[in-house]
Amino acid sequence: MTSIVRWDPFREMAALRNTMDRLFEEPFMQRSVLWERPMIDEWSLALDVVEDDDKYTVKASLPGVDPDDIEVTLTDNVLTIKGEMKQDEEIEEKNYHLRERRFGRFTRSIALPATVQADKVEAINENGVLTLYLPKTEEVKPKKIAIRKQIEHKK
Numbered sequence: 001m002t003s004i005v006r007w008d009p010f011r012e013m014a015a016l017r018n019t020m021d022r023l024f025e026e027p028f029m030q031r032s033v034l035w036e037r038p039m040i041d042e043w044s045l046a047l048d049v050v051e052d053d054d055k056y057t058v059k060a061s062l063p064g065v066d067p068d069d070i071e072v073t074l075t076d077n078v079l080t081i082k083g084e085m086k087q088d089e090e091i092e093e094k095n096y097h098l099r100e101r102r103f104g105r106f107t108r109s110i111a112l113p114a115t116v117q118a119d120k121v122e123a124i125n126e127n128g129v130l131t132l133y134l135p136k137t138e139e140v141k142p143k144k145i146a147i148r149k150q151i152e153h154k155k
Helices: 009-025
Strands: 043-044 047-051 056-059 072-073 076-084 102-112 124-128 127-137
Touching: 009 127, 056 076, 056 124, 076 127
Parallel strands: 043 102
Antiparallel strands: 047 056, 056 127, 072 076, 076 102, 124 127
């Protein structure tokens, strides 16, 4: 039986972008053929990073990942999040109509633009979203400088 699937150009563009992202994120020698999946089953984690005066807030969507399978480290102002999304129990492949969910190891490292207080970092995993609060050190927080008015001297 043949099924008809509506063509979605945005899905095609997103797939091409993901392929290009993987091409530039992973060393070339790890691939057996240019457009195949990498030989190691590892993928990069998408992040949102927001900065305000006091802290950085980092969010990562990790639905279905056990918090015990996530490791967060901060070394020399480089934040690294890595872990593993475990695959479901074996299901006969012939019954799949579509299989797009990612499984395997993931890792992501970012260099933070300013120094943070590593001992005060908070990590919260709620509803599949890992949120990290990274407070800045006092030295890098913006300081307001008061401007004095010059008093005019009479001659």
